Amino acid sequence: MKNTFQTGAEQVVLPSFIDPKTAFTLDMSHMGLDPAATAALSNTDTAEAVPPLAAAHKEMGKIEAGEIKNPDEKRQVTHFSDRLDYAGSAVFKAVEAFAEEVRGGTALADGKPVEAVVINGIGGSALGPQLVQFAINGPYWNELPRAARNGFPKIYFLDNTDPVGQTDLKAAVDPATTIVVTVSKSGGTRETLNNMTALEAWFSEHEVNFAAHAVAVTMAGSKLDAYAKENTWLKVFPMAESIGGRTSETNIVGHVPAALTGIDFGQLVAGGQYMDELTRAPELANNPAYQLASAWYVAGEGRGNRNMVIVPYSDRLVLLGKYLQQLVMESLGKELDLDDNVVHQGLTVYGNKGGTDAHAYIQQLNDGRDDFFVTFIEVLKDSEELPMGDGMSMGDYLHAFKDGLVNALSGKGRKVIQIILESLDAFAIGMIIALYERAVAFYAELIHINAFHQPGVQAYKLASGAVNDLQATLQTWIADRGDKSWEGSAAAMAAELRAEDQVREVEGLLSKMAVNERTVGKLTASRTYRDGWVFALA
Numbered sequence: 001m002k003n004t005f006q007t008g009a010e011q012v013v014l015p016s017f018i019d020p021k022t023a024f025t026l027d028m029s030h031m032g033l034d035p036a037a038t039a040a041l042s043n044t045d046t047a048e049a050v051p052p053l054a055a056a057h058k059e060m061g062k063i064e065a066g067e068i069k070n071p072d073e074k075r076q077v078t079h080f081s082d083r084l085d086y087a088g089s090a091v092f093k094a095v096e097a098f099a100e101e102v103r104g105g106t107a108l109a110d111g112k113p114v115e116a117v118v119i120n121g122i123g124g125s126a127l128g129p130q131l132v133q134f135a136i137n138g139p140y141w142n143e144l145p146r147a148a149r150n151g152f153p154k155i156y157f158l159d160n161t162d163p164v165g166q167t168d169l170k171a172a173v174d175p176a177t178t179i180v181v182t183v184s185k186s187g188g189t190r191e192t193l194n195n196m197t198a199l200e201a202w203f204s205e206h207e208v209n210f211a212a213h214a215v216a217v218t219m220a221g222s223k224l225d226a227y228a229k230e231n232t233w234l235k236v237f238p239m240a241e242s243i244g245g246r247t248s249e250t251n252i253v254g255h256v257p258a259a260l261t262g263i264d265f266g267q268l269v270a271g272g273q274y275m276d277e278l279t280r281a282p283e284l285a286n287n288p289a290y291q292l293a294s295a296w297y298v299a300g301e302g303r304g305n306r307n308m309v310i311v312p313y314s315d316r317l318v319l320l321g322k323y324l325q326q327l328v329m330e331s332l333g334k335e336l337d338l339d340d341n342v343v344h345q346g347l348t349v350y351g352n353k354g355g356t357d358a359h360a361y362i363q364q365l366n367d368g369r370d371d372f373f374v375t376f377i378e379v380l381k382d383s384e385e386l387p388m389g390d391g392m393s394m395g396d397y398l399h400a401f402k403d404g405l406v407n408a409l410s411g412k413g414r415k416v417i418q419i420i421l422e423s424l425d426a427f428a429i430g431m432i433i434a435l436y437e438r439a440v441a442f443y444a445e446l447i448h449i450n451a452f453h454q455p456g457v458q459a460y461k462l463a464s465g466a467v468n469d470l471q472a473t474l475q476t477w478i479a480d481r482g483d484k485s486w487e488g489s490a491a492a493m494a495a496e497l498r499a500e501d502q503v504r505e506v507e508g509l510l511s512k513m514a515v516n517e518r519t520v521g522k523l524t525a526s527r528t529y530r531d532g533w534v535f536a537l538a
């Protein structure tokens with residue numbers, strides 16, 4: 001099955017890729033890519049000394065050769081090369097041994113069994129592990145009896161600084177039988193640090209030694225590393241500086257959560273390694289990641305002018321779209337290129353699951369704006385045969401919904417990619433993760449941007465830090481009043497703080513204090529609405 005384009009005397013072929021060994025299939029036959037644009041990527045008769053595909057492939061080789069490929073941070077990028085030997089490393093064995101201690105009831109010094117593990121992280125430290133947990137162990141893992149979990153604990157995730165995450169977690173677990181795994185490269189990520197601090201206090205309230213239940217996954221020499229060792233935490237596992245959070249799932253960041261719930265992480269890594277072998281090929285016809293990236297480039301005119309819609313036809317892959325949002329958007333959404341030119345690049349990702357999506361937003365994909373390309377991911381092997389009494393199984397209906405949608409969309413000239421897996425297991429998940437990691441890195445080379453930094457993320461952290469500084473100023477002002485009450489608008493308070501250009505921010509801080517009836521010093525905040533919010537400190 002091939003996409004064949006004719007440009008003058010030159011034929012450009014973008015085939016559907018099939019790997020006979022695993023039956024992995026990438027079907028590009030419904031993309032309808034512009035022939036001239038596709039030809040230009042590999043055409044030697046251009047102004048460039050090296051065709052774009054060949055130039056990008058050369059840069060990909062530099063990544064695995066250990067060159068600095070994150071110039072802003074002067075770092076190597078090693079998620080491809082590190083997984084070559086991770087499964088045979090001492091760290092891998094240490095994680096597996098720890099998981100067996102947890103399973104066997106010998107991990108805690110007091111001899112109590114570990115009933116729950118909490119993964120405290122954000123971004124790639126949570127999204128990847130959540131994807132793998134849902135895909136392999138399913139959505140109801142925590143509801144299974146311990147025997148059905150093969151002795152492994154329940155698993156929970158904290159990935160935000162919303163207090164309700166703490167509230168919900170505390171209602172479900174007992175600190176005496178819970179292990180907390182804090183994942184942070186630096187140890188300074190505010191959301192993760194907040195959750196760690198709150199849990200440490202909660203354990204203390206219940207007279208449970210937090211350190212004896214605490215595990216760190218962090219970079220050697222980080223704040224978290226120093227804190228964990230100073231307080232004699234249960235375990236500390238090292239994280240490589242050269243692996244970013246959004247590309248860390250096939251290394252220790254993904255390993256610890258997976259091992260603690262019995263997932264065969266060695267097979268996941270093996271799947272990643274196998275896809276890496278396929279996607280090191282220099283030829284477009286033999287490289288599914290290069291085909292994906294090239295299709296994204298041509299469909300979006302090299303500018304990201306089409307949205308990427310991810311629709312897995314598997315309930316267990318419902319988190320794939322969310323995972324790819326971070327991998328794709330944080331990697332490719334950049335203001336500047338490698339030469340500091342303003343380019344505002346990126347690919348917008350959104351997704352749901354099939355066939356649920358047909359009752360959610362397929363109406364727009366079919367009849368609305370033609371501003372997307374959709375990727376369907378199908379798993380052929382059903383978890384069980386469920387006959388519907390008409391010669392068809394439940395899984396047959398799911399396949400028909402997918403194929404019917406492919407035909408309906410392509411019949412209207414909408415752009416469709418299909419990825420087909422024979423079955424869903426750790427090996428297959430590893431393949432999908434590695435496929436998209438390579439495609440994203442290759443696409444970044446095509447558009448000449450740094451895929452491995454995140455200046456926009458740093459910008460928002462700095463901006464939120466300014467709000468925190470304003471709050472500290474507000475609290476100092478209130479505390480200095482003693483018991484002297486105050487009433488007025490946010491604008492009046494901003495004037496008191498000499499922050500007249502931050503009225504909106506001041507109103508947000510006062511509203512937060514008022515709704516939570518927070519007391520600072522001797523005064524408690526409240527508010528009433530009188531053609532606008534009026535705040536009181538009394």
